Amino acid sequence: MKKIFLSILSLCSLSVIGQSDNITTQLYDTYENYKESSIGSRRIKRTDIQPLINKLSSNNKFKVATVGKSIGGKDLSLISIGTGETDVFLWSQMHGDEPTATQAIFDILNFFDSADFEKEKEAILANLTVHFLPMLNPDGAELYQRRNLLGIDINRDALRLQSPESQTLKKVRDSLDADFGFNLHDQSTYYNAERTEKPATISYLAPAYNYEKEINKTRGNAMKIIVFMNDILQKYALGQVGRYNDDFEPRAFGDNIQKWGTSTILIESGGYADDVEKQEIRKLNYTSILSAIYTIAQKSYESIGIEEYEKIPENDRKLFDLKILGATYKLMGNSYTIDLGMNQIEVDYPDHNSFWYSSRILDQGDLSTYYGYETLDATGYTIKQAKVYPKTLTNFDDVKALNFKEILKQGYGYIRVSSIPSKNINSPFPIHILGTKFIIPELNLAPGINPTFFLEKSGVIEYGVINGFLVNLKESEIQVPNGMIFR
The missing domain is CATH 3.40.630.10 (Zn peptidases)
Structure with a gap:
């Protein structure tokens, strides 16, 4: 009844x-x-x-x-x-x-x-x-x-x-x-x-x-x-x-x-x-x-x-902005399979009218019970540290003139610039800006770090992650709202 x-x-x-x-x-x-x-x-x-x-x-x-x-x-x-x-x-x-x-x-x-x-x-x-x-x-x-x-x-x-x-x-x-x-x-x-x-x-x-x-x-x-x-x-x-x-x-x-x-x-x-x-x-x-x-x-x-x-x-609460699934991560001579969950965190400008991104790895390991707004199956890909571009540039105009896609394809995620405007609190480019004395530490994946690295397969870099944003280097567009500045 x-x-x-x-x-x-x-x-x-x-x-x-x-x-x-x-x-x-x-x-x-x-x-x-x-x-x-x-x-x-x-x-x-x-x-x-x-x-x-x-x-x-x-x-x-x-x-x-x-x-x-x-x-x-x-x-x-x-x-x-x-x-x-x-x-x-x-x-x-x-x-x-x-x-x-x-x-x-x-x-x-x-x-x-x-x-x-x-x-x-x-x-x-x-x-x-x-x-x-x-x-x-x-x-x-x-x-x-x-x-x-x-x-x-x-x-x-x-x-x-x-x-x-x-x-x-x-x-x-x-x-x-x-x-x-x-x-x-x-x-x-x-x-x-x-x-x-x-x-x-x-x-x-x-x-x-x-x-x-x-x-x-x-x-x-x-x-x-x-x-x-x-x-x-x-x-x-x-x-x-x-x-x-x-x-x-x-x-x-x-x-x-x-x-x-x-x-x-x-x-x-x-x-x-x-x-x-x-x-x-x-x-x-x-x-x-x-x-x-x-x-x-x-x-x-x-x-x-x-x-x-x-x-x-x-x-x-099991969503990330970006989830990398099944990538190979080499550490201390051994290879491991690892998932990475990253969030693109908004940081307000001082006037609180708009924002920029300072992304972070939120979790890593077995994330099979988690999801992403964007997910990349990285099985067969190896995580590679982003390198510093070999030439120090003078100013942001010099950086703007670069072909970012070609630079990223070569595994460069950072550019050293001798004159960084004090008003800039982030990089307006799809690449990070370094001061002349800043030293990039060896990549050690851990929750809390800024996610910047490349994914290589058969010796070819096919994807980049810059400030937590995925870049498909086989495509024409690079959609990274901003990079970071490390003075």
């Missing part, structure tokens, strides 16, 4: 999700009409979104209020639309370096300001009042860092409420007594869907409200919304959805907001191949969140079965 009941619930769920396919497809296909083009980079700041908020303030469709200030004195704004009795509250960027959903929020606001989807918007705005608190941590966003100026994680300040940002979030939640809450974050791009090579492009959690992880109506409704959103994402990012561990964290806002009676959906934006600025993930946020808001307005989520929630794969 239980199996029959669950089957009926599943059929109901499929029916609900099927009914929403049309609007979801339309939202995805027409996204470029609503994308806010002024904030296309991840490193957005409060000054980037303030003109957008000012514009909404003069639009009678929206209600805009300053609901608090950050430690650094920056405004925290609440943007509301709709007249319905059900309140939906979305807040983003409580971690300053997690901006993907902030961008999607302004895309969603553009959607509400448009003349399109009239019937669907009428259904949403008559039944819901939707509230957006973008960029809860503007000081952290200014520095592109997780924590606020007090140096604390706002998401672990729900009990003590030391920070004004935390106090504002609690005050707004309580004043709205919101029925649904969307807690919007970014996660590491190195998470994968459990036991697969696919990145966890989006991960979800219906946070527990106690240590026993009980499921009441509030949490159950959050699970239903997640099941609904997961089904949407499978259409555009098949197998690329994860689910966070639901151990109760008594200091966290998500867990407490669930406890306080708001059905809370945590959304984490992770990685997507060839999407460094997370613009495809931004589009997925836009499509799935708007679709979820629509199903809340229609109350069609109510018939969705929560048993599908547990079937979403758990988050794992």
Whole structure:
């Protein structure tokens, strides 16, 4: 009898999700009409979104209020639309370096300001009042860092409420007594869907409200919304959805907001191949969140079965940017087979508007249970140390004139330069720059070192790894964003 009941619930769920396919497809296909083009980079700041908020303030469709200030004195704004009795509250960027959903929020606001989807918007705005608190941590966003100026994680300040940002979030939640809450974050791009090579492009959690992880109506409704959103994402990012561990964290806002009676959906934006600025993930946020808001307005989520929630794969963290598989590594007269996992680590420039790469080997040995955004089967290839170019060049103009592909083919990964501009903190070339006195140590592969070496087969160098980026020397293009400078 239980199996029959669950089957009926599943059929109901499929029916609900099927009914929403049309609007979801339309939202995805027409996204470029609503994308806010002024904030296309991840490193957005409060000054980037303030003109957008000012514009909404003069639009009678929206209600805009300053609901608090950050430690650094920056405004925290609440943007509301709709007249319905059900309140939906979305807040983003409580971690300053997690901006993907902030961008999607302004895309969603553009959607509400448009003349399109009239019937669907009428259904949403008559039944819901939707509230957006973008960029809860503007000081952290200014520095592109997780924590606020007090140096604390706002998401672990729900009990003590030391920070004004935390106090504002609690005050707004309580004043709205919101029925649904969307807690919007970014996660590491190195998470994968459990036991697969696919990145966890989006991960979800219906946070527990106690240590026993009980499921009441509030949490159950959050699970239903997640099941609904997961089904949407499978259409555009098949197998690329994860689910966070639901151990109760008594200091966290998500867990407490669930406890306080708001059905809370945590959304984490992770990685997507060839999407460094997370613009495809931004589009997925836009499509799935708007679709979820629509199903809340229609109350069609109510018939969705929560048993599908547990079937979403758990988050794992077994992705590298680059994985080298089965290479031969010679050490102390012996040959070994070794896998290497490397991450291309972003380092901000001082203005926090852009970044460069300082890559590292993260792990090595048997990495057969790990995956890579890019993987090279190096069976039959031998790892060779990168050499220093025999001629010392005068300046960067001399370096720029070189044929880098031919130099790399000869196994040179470093060029000595007598005059290195003090303003340069990395090499603008697909090769490392050395000062006149810097001595390259013998290659000793180990976690933590910068990955630079060559792969040779039958006496011919066919691949290079420069600053953690793979170079196929049989192809014409060399895609290494930057090298390092060793003064």
